[in-house]
Amino acid sequence: MYDCVVLARQRQEVILDEVRRSGAVQVHALVTRLGVSDMTIRRDLDVLAKRGLVEKVYGGATSVVGRSTDEPGFEAKSVRALAEKDAISARAASLIRPGTAIGISAGTTTWTFARHLDDVPDITVVTNSIRVADVLRTDRPDRTVVLTGGVRTPSDALVGPVAVQSLRSLHLDMVFLGVHGMADGPGFTTPNLNESETDRALVEAGGRLVVLADHTKWGMVGISTIADLSEADVLVTDEGIADDAREILAARVGELIVADVPESARVAE
Known part of the structure; x- marks a missing residue:
């Protein structure tokens, strides 16, 4: 024994x-x-x-995960809320029209989102995510992918002055933002100070902000705010979002989209 x-x-x-x-x-x-x-x-x-x-x-x-400066690595986050992220990503991809220039931030949700863009023709993608750029790397003549420079973080994001400077010179139709947490008051947050500055520059470069955040992100607060809830033109989340959170978000964001998670996907997890 x-x-x-x-x-x-x-x-x-x-x-x-x-x-x-x-x-x-x-x-x-x-x-x-x-x-x-x-x-x-x-x-x-x-x-x-x-x-x-x-x-x-x-x-x-x-x-x-718990403290405002905790930042799990990409592999740690990539196994969380898989079905929810996939449903959110599929719904968000349907918002893009051909001929659009979009920005995509770093993160596992936006990485999943990038994998849903195969059926969207004629787009230009700007990203500070090494993982997202890898997903979109292709010989397709109707797609241009721009990867910013910068310093690499645990989320495989490129951040810092080089990334910020390159983003401030761009004008994008839409920005798709993944976040560490969202809450009434702090808004959309991240545990990485350098990443928040770069994400803010990405948000400012976009004409329309679409935030992708599964229900587990509600109530989580990182050390730095990227944007207020009211700055999101669209928030795409999943049906697991609590009723009280749904009420707050519906009142604060421009449009709240709740993606359905197929029962087969839930069983698979």
């Missing part, structure tokens, strides 16, 4: 070390690495989650 306890603690230390290093772990990878069953890993994650050391998500766990 004592040996089993020691082994469990050793496994959990390995799991915690990996979460601290990369921001997230996946069950199947831990099964291979530690040579134990799927159920054993899930029990370990349950123990760690109950101690408040990790946050369980579909297929694994991520670091715990």
Whole structure:
């Protein structure tokens, strides 16, 4: 019995070390690495989650988010609210018309959004996201992709004076903004000060602001405000948004769009 306890603690230390290093772990990878069953890993994650050391998500766990300066890495955020992000992205992509110049900020929701743009012809995309630019990299003659320069953040965003300067010289039809959190008062926020300055420059470059934020973002507050709720011409969220939040957002943003999440997608998660 004592040996089993020691082994469990050793496994959990390995799991915690990996979460601290990369921001997230996946069950199947831990099964291979530690040579134990799927159920054993899930029990370990349950123990760690109950101690408040990790946050369980579909297929694994991520670091715990809470403080206004906490910024999980891209991989940690990419396993959260997958079905919701996909539904939001599909709905947001339908807002774009051919011949449009758009801006796309960094983040996992906007990365998902970029993957829904294949059917939109004749667009110019400006982004400060390495991941978004990779998704849109193509030989299509009807698409131009502009990647700003700058300093790389944990969200794979390019930020800082170089990025800000390049954005301030541009005039875009629409900007699609992903956010860390949204709340009545603080507005749309981020935990990264440099990223907020760059995102504000992107917002200012756009004629119309479309914010993409799943329901888990409500009530989260990062250290720096990107924009007030009222600055969003459109907010696209999902049907998991609470009734009180929906009421506040409907009154503050220009248009509130609530995307339906297919039941099949919920089951898949």
